[in-house]
Amino acid sequence: MRVVICGGGVIGACTAYFLSRRGIDVIVVERTEVAAAASGKAGGFLALDWCAGSPLDALARRSFALHAALPGEIAGNWGYRRMxxxxxxxxxxxxxxxxxxxxxxxxxxxxxxxxxxxxTATTAIVHPRAFTTAMMNAAQGHGTELRLGRITGIVRRADGSSVGGVEVDGGVIEADAVVVAMGPWSLVAAGWMVLPAVFxxxxxxxxxxxxxxxxxxxxxxxxxxxxxxxxxxxxxxxxxxxxxxxxxxxxxxxxxxxxxxxxxxxxxxxxxxxxxxxxxxxxxxxxxxxxxxxxxxTQDGLPLIGKVPRSEGAYVASGHNVWGILNAPATGEALAELIVDGVTRSTDLAPFDPIRLRSLDPSLLRSG
Ligand SMILES: Cc1cc2nc3c(=O)[nH]c(=O)nc-3n(C[C@H](O)[C@H](O)[C@H](O)COP(=O)(O)OP(=O)(O)OC[C@H]3O[C@@H](n4cnc5c(N)ncnc54)[C@H](O)[C@@H]3O)c2cc1C
The missing domain is CATH 3.30.9.10 (D-Amino Acid Oxidase, subunit A, domain 2)
Known part of the structure; x- marks a missing residue:
């Protein structure tokens, strides 16, 4: 199975890591450089229970635990410390x-x-650029390929309903599954498929x-x-x-x-x-x-994580707002389970299903 991840921010890097650890053939396509955008310029603050009472609670708690475990699992120093x-x-x-x-x-x-x-039991910090880079390096250690290039569209199979790859700089990369993880630029992907807006x-x-x-x-x-x-x-x-x-x-x-x-x-x-x-x-x-x-x-402040409606093989992981560095590990872990096994075990992604929000009309975006 080959998965193409669009975007080399913290969400793309963590998704690549958890997929490649399962033996999946992963290609990350990044337009500029790894952690070029918010994932390289954020604060990096992490909190265990600051999302308590909101649909983000389980994702945040699982992510906080993964952040604590990752320094013992992968190489690199991204300055994880309790505070x-x-x-x-x-x-x-x-x-x-x-x-x-x-x-x-x-x-x-x-x-x-x-x-x-x-x-120090409930709050911590990482250096976000170093963390994103370490996750990408670890994914590459499991066989992930990182390609520099700009994704300009998706390729559909003959039946029209399923996705067969992405267009990159005039060429095509074939894939069994495609993950849109382009942060705020995920809005561009709403011109290619039925997707709610990310601002x-x-x-x-x-x-x-x-x-x-x-x-x-x-x-x-x-x-x-x-x-x-x-x-x-x-x-x-x-x-x-x-x-x-x-x-x-x-x-x-x-x-x-x-x-x-x-x-x-x-x-x-x-x-x-x-x-x-x-x-x-x-x-x-x-x-x-x-x-x-x-x-x-996103419109309701919660991320979009899950299957893209009406596009078999397309997934989205974006809209993480002020908690993207915190919530990236559990997002990557659960999305990898959804793609490989068809169900999630580690974190319930139902609150983040893109289907909950109205999608943009792709023809409006295509016409500019
Ligand atoms: C000032 C600030 C402080 C923050 N502090 C914290 C914090 O303390 N803790 C916390 O948890 N979160 C924090 N955040 C939030 C966090 O930074 C984001 O939620 C997170 O970085 C989003 O990651 P991402 O991978 O979704 O998107 P991005 O980091 O935006 O990555 C998207 C990637 O997609 C690439 N891309 C775009 N278009 C294309 C294309 N066509 N083809 C290929 N690649 C493309 C871009 O180059 C980019 O590298 C902060 C944010 C800001 C702005």
Whole structure:
């Protein structure tokens, strides 16, 4: 059996790993490079039980367990480590309490910790680019082939209802099954088959070289800007000595080429000004990346994972929103079971069945 995976982000890499471990012949086709998009630019934060009470709970718990087990199973160092997570707020400049000493000694005065959200039993982090690359390398170790190329369509068998391969740069790769895992670019695939829309929401992020100066404390802080707007700033110190900071998002148009994603300079300036209020560690000369990425979002906020309606042999795994790095391992594991065995055992994918959402009309997308 040959499976072609469209997209070399964290979802494509994890799906390739779990399929190839079952002895399946896998080809991953990636347009730019592995982890070129959100999977290389995310924070990498993981939480065991933050999806409790939502349909994502089982997927998140299984993924959290797989993240803990994978460092013992495959080669590479992607900085997996347990951490503590806190919520809090930053006192406004005009407020006299801005001189109140911070609860954590690496933060500026006026940064108040309100509660502990997670402990080393429930929260952790990976370096997302290194994790995605390690999963792809492990898949390649099991025989997966990685091809650089742009997928431009699917090929249907003579009966019209089943999929027989993909079109890549003018050629065809034949396959028994095709997995669409192109993050927000999965929208393009809705022109090839009956698929609900996946949109992209852009967020800026800054990465600082903080070495060993910042401990393993993830922060979720409310910050009131001069305009009066309150934003949540997320701070993720990683094991490689980099600290990732992100906040807010916008609805910028998604460039067709993933390599053309750039941050809005105003958003980066705003984020830099906020970061400087948080800790003396976040000085401008410590910035090592100013970037943006689009997280893939669906109409109901839940991912699409499962069979594509009315296209035998086609599967989708996209729309993982803010939890794609966390939920990639259990997505790949369960999707591999669905493709190879026809049923899932590890995680129930029913809540993510694409059939729950209205699909786009492919002819509208084809006509532009
Ligand atoms: C700022 C930010 C912070 C985040 N932080 C976290 C976090 O802390 N924890 C967490 O769990 N999640 C986080 N996320 C979410 C997470 O990054 C995403 O959900 C996840 O990376 C999506 O992975 P993906 O593989 O579906 O898509 P992508 O990473 O977008 O990968 C899609 C791939 O498909 C390729 N592609 C596109 N078109 C084609 C084509 N025609 N042919 C071939 N290849 C193609 C692209 O080049 C790309 O490599 C964050 C997201 C953002 C934006």
């Amino acid at each position: 503590t997570a806190y919520s809090g707020y930053v006192v406004a400049e005009r407020d006299a309490r801005r001189h109140v000493r911070a609860d954590l000694d690496w933060l500026c005065d006026g940064v108040i910790i309100a509660s502990r959200l997670g402990t 992209g929401r852009r967020s800026p992020s800054l990465v600082y070289d903080t070495g060993k100066d910042v401990p393993a404390d993830a922060l979720f802080l409310e910050y009131q800007e001069d305009s009066g707007a309150v934003v949540t700033v997320e701070v993720f110190p990683r094991a490689d000595g980099s600290t990732h900071i992100t906040a807010f998002s916008d609805e910028a148009p998604l460039p067709l080429d993933p390599a053309a994603v750039t941050p809005d300079s105003g958003a980066i300036d705003r984020l830099q000004a906020i970061s400087e209020r948080l800790s003396p560690m976040f000085r401008a000369d410590r910035i090592i990346a100013r970037q943006a990425c689009f997280r893939p979002v």
